[in-house]
Amino acid sequence: MADLFDHSNDAPESAPRPLADRLRPRTLREVIGQDKVLGRDGPLGAMLASGQLASLILWGPPGVGKTTIARLLADETDLHFTQLSAIFTGVPDLRKVFEQAKMRRQNGRGTLLFVDEIHRFNKSQQDSFLPHMEDGTIILVGATTENPSFELNAALLSRAQVIVLERFSLADLELMAQRAEQELGRPLPLDGPAREALLEMADGDGRAALNLIEQVMGWHLSAKLDSAGLSKRLMRRAAQYDKSGDAHYNLISALHKSVRGSDPDAALYWFARMIEGGEDPRYLARRLTRMAVEDIGLADPQAQAVCLEAWQSYERLGSPEGDLALAQAVSYLALAPKSNAGYVAWKAALKLAEQTGSQPPPKHILNAPTKLMKEQGYGAGYDYDHDAEDGFSGQNYFPEGVKRPVLYQPLERGFERELSKRLAYFAKLRAKRGG
Template sequence: MVDLFAEELPSDPPAEAADPHAPLADRLRPASLDAIVGQDHLTGPDGAIGRMIAAGKLSSMVLWGPPGTGKTSIARLLADAVGLRFVALSAVFSGVADLKKIFSEARVAAKAGRRTLLFVDEIHRFNRSQQDGFLPFVEDGTITLVGATTENPSFELNAALLSRCQVLILRRLGPEALASLLDRAEALVGRSLPLTTDAREALIASADGDGRFLLNQAETLFDVGLDEPLDPAGLASFLQRRVAVYDKDREGHYNLISALHKSIRGSDPQAALYYLARMLVAGEEPLFVLRRLVRTAVEDIGLADPQALVQCLAAKDAYDFLGSPEGELAIVQACLYLAAAPKSNAAYKAQKAAWRSARETGSLMPPMNIVNAPTKMMKEAGYGKDYAYDHDTEDGFSGADYWPEEMTAQAYYHPVNRGFEAKIAERLAFWDEKRRQRRKQH
């Protein structure tokens, strides 16, 4: 007997032949996981995805990687590999109503014995409450969630959702992987790209690891009737070079500023200049870079070269005065000065130690002899009594004890034996010896 009130089971759309008018990148979508290029660390036999496929069971996952590295293709092929129903949506164009409908259909499918793989492109675009909506359906197995994002999941996704997903990192495509995509494109179209060998390499380099961008550029070259192959110069004038991926409020921003800081700390002016150029060419605010340079001057150089801070502040003033692009040369000068300067984090470590000590000791009173006595009553109470005025001593140094009575003298600052701090170390050692002699005398 047929149940007329049974819920209709949704099904996958019928397979379609590749549309000859579709973009080249779509026509070249891989038909199996082993055809994915550049991600063998995931799709190979020893990779996380390869092992899941071999076991015949997928866990929910987040595919994190740059644009054009195969996230969507991998998701589609995963569903085919383990026999899951495939549903895809984009977080850019979808809302709560779309999710409710998908979850409802997935429950119906699950009752019929067919699980659903839900692929969510740009999953980081969903807000926190929308992300929470996935949790019950992931937990009870109604859906296997595969999210794709170009943003760092630890910043953009809820901790609760992340704890239920495996984060798999896709790598930007290297020259060999990109070259293989061009080979496939030429085989599909049936002719070679109208490029010299050097121009072909330049085209691959211009893609910046993005396979989709590379294929779109290749399609443009296929579509025009060129009589002679283009050389690198001809290619550069014919195609616009891809703009570097750089979102000022997202991970690329923080990756590059971190690389700049660490290159300076590592005394590599060439690498520091490269990352500085990457940021400024991509449109970063020069004042943001200058703030980091000032931070680097006091954190990683400090008193090993006190002029480092002066150079940074002078660069800021010069940039304020000149603007771009002339003022950017002052930023370059400050960057190179910092990278070439002797390094010390002694002041940085001293600050942390002193702050920690201040929090632990609370409100201890300084010794009475160094406390100011602006009133008669305070003088009578012993404030400022027996204070040794250093300038009245022979060496301009009294060697007095300036620490609270409840504390022993601390040593927060330990200058390194580099740059100007080496002289500071000698001076501190001289004063320490004077203090020891004074204690022996008393």
């Protein structure tokens, strides 16, 4: 029975082929940039050395060789290679693939099923792989650009090893460029800086790099181009950024930690990366305000106001002018004194409230608007603080039987240094007055 989904050999060998296809590695040793996983001590290298290939999830950005590696793994292990895309495949198609794999297995040959964009399958589609993985009908190799922890079922992840593939470095892309020059029989018509600029345009994507190289080679220039000449002919490739995907969470984490780490340059860089990627500035304004509350707090009470004013300025100006107001808030937050004492105190208060349940306040701090309430002792013995010496009575305000805790412990940084002095002052007065 013919394989309905593997069309790798449909085109005649004489047909024109893109450079990226012509330079596709023929063995795993020719694969560039993934030595950490393919090397002798890497997870795939160890699997191949043992002769035991398990189901895999290849996780990495576009253009790093996920399809190529899957095909070469099938070659190395003498498995039939079947490829399909989750975008164009439904449950009926999967059933056909599984039936074909069963027939091959009965004839003594296994199947490596490569599923591109596997994260696009829904739960029931992902579940359909499980019995066929367990009985050995298929070795599943899924490819995804999204974090498998968020996008794939736990049952599927428990039966497959996640292999992380990295974006190509400039050195990796330079090696690809050299291979392309050998394949085409002539050097790139670019000077040194322009050559580096071309590879930077690929943004770590090998397929994009080879497509750019093929485009430049097609110009048949008689003299080398410099960077300015190249930029006139080629637009810089947009950075990869998915506002709802893994890059979104990675970059906001990098921005938050750069602010917390008091590095304004790094914080501005990650902020710019998100703005350039098309992130909603209102989302960033909200996150900046959260940083002011969580990581700065009362060490600089002005930080929260700066964020709210920047947010309001953005709402009035819009982009791109309003982006500057948010960028200035980023710098302010990064350079502000840091304290999470307020955050820690709030969490501790929540925990104490949960532990103490519904215990009522002490009666002396309850109002007594009725005669009955007065008879019950509401308000009896309350000391009005404004009448007390230093405006501080030192009374207990916690429920009866609840030992007085220490929840808020300001740090010796920024304005909290002053608050620490005030706390110590009131603690001294409380002890003196027996509160």
